[in-house]
Amino acid sequence: QVQLVESGGGLVQPGGSLRLSCAASGYRFSFATMGWYRQAPGKQRELVAAITRGGTTNYADSVKGRFTISRDNTLNTVALQMNNLKPEDTAVYYCNVWYGSRLFVPPTDFDSWGQGTQVTVSS
16 A cells, blocks of 8 residues: 655745655556645645656646646655745645556545645745
8 A cells, every 4th residue: 555755844925935745655656647636624635736657747727837746756756846835825735646647636536645744825
């Protein structure tokens, strides 16, 4: 079973930056796409960004031009660089992995998640 550990969240002012990191184990990452999701209070979990093994990316419209997803295939990690953060980016951020090259997977498709990391954007 995959184990996921997210880190890097915190409190930041609007316009600030954060870099999230996710360490994953228990999965054949050579075949996996990796993604970041987020869930704001009272809202459904949504995909923020995904990246295939070969580096093809997909972003939610709300974060395009501000967030950048990257991965290290030797370390089985995925990062999310978040710039120009807005209050509406406040959420718990989670990562997950899946086989194949689909760039979108509904969050309901997953059986397990890590603990997530809280991102709060506020002045």
